[in-house]
Amino acid sequence: MSLKFLHTADWHIGQLFHEYDRSYEHQQFLNWLVQLLQTQQIDVLLISGDIFDISNPSAQSIRMFYTFLNQATTANPGLQIIITAGNHDSASRLEAPKPLLQSSNVHIIGLVEKDPEGNIDYEKLIIPIHDAAGNTKIHCLAIPFLRMGDYPALPDSANPYTEGVTALYNEAFKYAEQKKQDGQSIIAMGHLHTHHAEITDLDKTERLIMGGVECIPATAFHPDIKYVALGHIHKAQKIGGKEHIRYSGSPLPMSFSELNYKHQIIIFELDQEISNLESVEIPLFVPLQRVPLSHQPLHEVIALLEQLPQKDSTPETTPYLEVRVLLEGPEPALRHKIETALAGKKVKLAKIDVKYPASTHEAQEFITPEKLNELQPVDVFGKTYQSRYNSEVPTEILQLFQQVAQEINQAAE
Numbered sequence: 312m313s314l315k316f317l318h319t320a321d322w323h324i325g326q327l328f329h330e331y332d333r334s335y336e337h338q339q340f341l342n343w344l345v346q347l348l349q350t351q352q353i354d355v356l357l358i359s360g361d362i363f364d365i366s367n368p369s370a371q372s373i374r375m376f377y378t379f380l381n382q383a384t385t386a387n388p389g390l391q392i393i394i395t396a397g398n399h400d401s402a403s404r405l406e407a408p409k410p411l412l413q414s415s416n417v418h419i420i421g422l423v424e425k426d427p428e429g430n431i432d433y434e435k436l437i438i439p440i441h442d443a444a445g446n447t448k449i450h451c452l453a454i455p456f457l458r459m460g461d462y463p464a465l466p467d468s469a470n471p472y473t474e475g476v477t478a479l480y481n482e483a484f485k486y487a488e489q490k491k492q493d494g495q496s497i498i499a500m501g502h503l504h505t506h507h508a509e510i511t512d513l514d515k516t517e518r519l520i521m522g523g524v525e526c527i528p529a530t531a532f533h534p535d536i537k538y539v540a541l542g543h544i545h546k547a548q549k550i551g552g553k554e555h556i557r558y559s560g561s562p563l564p565m566s567f568s569e570l571n572y573k574h575q576i577i578i579f580e581l582d583q584e585i586s587n588l589e590s591v592e593i594p595l596f597v598p599l600q601r602v603p604l605s606h607q608p609l610h611e612v613i614a615l616l617e618q619l620p621q622k623d624s625t626p627e628t629t630p631y632l633e634v635r636v637l638l639e640g641p642e643p644a645l646r647h648k649i650e651t652a653l654a655g656k657k658v659k660l661a662k663i664d665v666k667y668p669a670s671t672h673e674a675q676e677f678i679t680p681e682k683l684n685e686l687q688p689v690d691v692f693g694k695t696y697q698s699r700y701n702s703e704v705p706t707e708i709l710q711l712f713q714q715v716a717q718e719i720n721q722a723a724e
Contacts, residue, residue: 312442312443312582313580313581313582313586314354314355314440314442314448314449314580314581314582315351315352315353315354315355315578315579315580316353316354316355316356316357316498316538316540316578316579316580316581317347317348317351317353317355317356317357317576317577317578318357318359318538318540318557318559318576318577318578318579319344319356319357319358319359319559319562319576319577320358320359320360320361320397320502320540320541320542320543320558320559320560320561321359321360321361321397321542321543321545321559321560321561321562322337322340322358322361322362322363322561322562322563323361323363323364323399323561323563323565324337324362324363324364324368324372324375324376325337325363325364325365325368325369325371325372326364326563326565327364328564328565328631328661329631329661329662330661331631331659331661333563333597334371334375335596335597335627336563336596336597337375337563338375339594339596340562340563340593340596341375341378341379341382343593343594344379344383344576345379345382345383345386347576347591348383348386348387348390349386349387351578351591353387353390353578354389354390354391355390355391355392355393355440355449356383356390356391356392356393357393357451357500357540358392358393358394358395358542359395359397359500359501359502359540359541359542359543359559360395360396360397360398360399360400360455360456360502360542360543361397361398361399361400361502361542361543362376362394362396362397362400362405363376363399363400363405364399365399366399366400366401366404367401367404377408380392380412380415380417384415384416384417389416389443390416391416391418391440391441392416392417392418393418393420393438393440393451393453393500394417394418394419394420395419395420395421395453395454395455395456395500395501395502395542396419396420396421396422396455396456396502397455397456397502397542397543398456398502398543400421400456401421402421402422402455402456403421403422404421405419405421406419406420406421406422418438418453420435420436420438420453420454420455421455422455423436423455423457423461423462423479431463431479431482433482433483433486433487434486436452436453436454436483437450437451437452437453437483437486437487437490438450438451438453439451440498447492447495448494448495448496449495449496449497449498449537449581450487450490450491450495450496450497450498451497451498451499451500452480452483452484452487452497452498452499452500452536453500454479454480454483454499454500454501454502455502456502456503456543457475457476457479457503459472461479462475462476462478462479463475463478463479463482465478472525473525473526473527473528476503476527476531477527477528477530477531480499480501480531480532480533481531481533483499484497484499484533484535484536488535494583496537496581496582496583497533497535497536497537498536498537498538498539498540498581499532499536499538499539499540500539500540500541500542501527501539501540501541501542501543502541502542502543503525503527503541503543504525504526504527504543504544505526505527505528505529505541505544505550505551505556506526506527506528506529506550506551507550507551508526508544508546508548508550508558509544509546509548510544510545510546528551529550529551529553529556530551532556536555537555537581537584537585538555538556538557538579538581538585539555539556539557540557540559540577541556541557541558541559542558542559543558544558544560545560545561545565546558546560546572547559547560547574547575547577547590548560554585554588555585555588557577559575559576559577560574560575561574562574562576562593563596564595564599567599567601567631567633567661567662567664569599570599570601573592573593574592574593574595575590575591575592575593576590576591576593577589577590577591578590578591596628597627597628597629597630597631598628598630598631599630599631599633600630600631600632600633600658601632601633601635602615602616602619602632602633602634602635603615603635604635605635606635606636606637606664606665606666607635607636607637608636608637608638609636609637609638609642609645609648612634612635612636612649613648613649613652616634616649616652616653616656617652619653619656619657619658620656620657621655621656621657622655622656622657623657629657629658629659630657630658630659631658631659631661632653632658632659632660632661632662633661633662633663633664634649634660634662634663634664635664635666636649636663636664636665636666637665637666637667637668638665638666638667638700639667639668639700639702640667640700640702640705641700641708642665645663645665646663649663667699667700688712688716689709689712689713689716692704692709692712693709696708
């Protein structure tokens with residue numbers, strides 16, 4: 312008899328979206344997930360890291376998470392939940408209630424424990440998954456986000472991280488294989504960045520922490536692992552052309568680049584092999600809105616903003632707004648003008664994206680060290696201004712800059 316799984320990750324409970332609290336969105340997602348676990352009759356819930364957005368989450372965020380666990384296990388008495396820590400989570404903090412939760416079939420793995428000789432305790436990284444009769448059917452390699460010191464240190468390694476993490480997964484698989492009996496399978500979880508993963512804008516700025524050398528190849532996961540439930544990259548996708556190696560993606564939009572992106576969770580069944588694998592779209596609880604769709608001059612943008620609908624009685628679902636403006640030069644009162652146009656409108660101003668006309672220079676000037684030494688501060692300021700706004704520095708601004716530079720020189724003397 313097959314077991315039915317649901318794979319999700321990267322909840323980031325407590326996250327702010329351009330300084331706006333997202334508690335409503337996270338609560339709606341968790342409510343939706345509790346219902347889906349019931350209607351789909353899920354046997355096992357896999358959560359692959361980054362439960363919280365920060366390592367020291369607020370009391371409200373913690374309460375939201377544990378309320379979800381209580382509701383999910385109460386509504387589905389046979390549900391088994393396996394949670395691994397992500398890079399945003401505090402591994403020890405996440406594991407703190409572990410003894411209490413295990414009695415409810417909730418397993419949390421945050422730390423990679425070692426014996427006094429420094430050997431990894433693989434027994435504690437492998438969670439048995441049972442059928443309705445209580446028989447072990449599957450062994451889960453519940454691997455959390457691996458920090459330096461967690462994975463094996465290999466001598467003469469060209470890439471200590473990649474090779475060390477790969478070695479850990481290989482050793483964990485061998486350990487589980489020794490435990491595996493006829494009719495049993497092995498799956499794995501991970502919170503990491505794989506080679507060729509398609510990343511979002513937020514992934515570019517936040518996830519690539521080691522200049523790309525932290526990428527793990529799909530070959531790190533043994534071919535006999537039936538499913539690999541990944542977290543860390545926010546865009547849902549399969550890796551290495553393998554249907555069974557997948558990121559579920561984040562449940563909520565993380566940036567305006569995800570304006571037309573459908574967030575999802577993954578459901579599949581597993582007996583001896585994977586079957587009925589499908590993605591289920593997550594409702595968008597607070598929409599993203601972009602006005603205009605492409606950058607336009609300020610007076611045109613203001614006219615469009617003034618046409619937006621007025622506020623109503625449902626502030627929780629008010630869309631987040633990104634305003635795109637094309638400017639010829641600095642506009643000190645830009646935000647005030649936009650906020651004035653948006654007064655009373657049904658939007659939350661989250662971001663103003665400003666673009667300037669492209670430079671007409673055919674090639675950038677190459678400056679030698681000798682030339683750089685000859686440049687005065689006003690020259691550097693002028694070149695920077697020209698590069699950004701594609702125009703000469705206005706006289707009044709140039710005078711102010713020279714005045715400030717003179718005052719600094721006098722103070723230095």
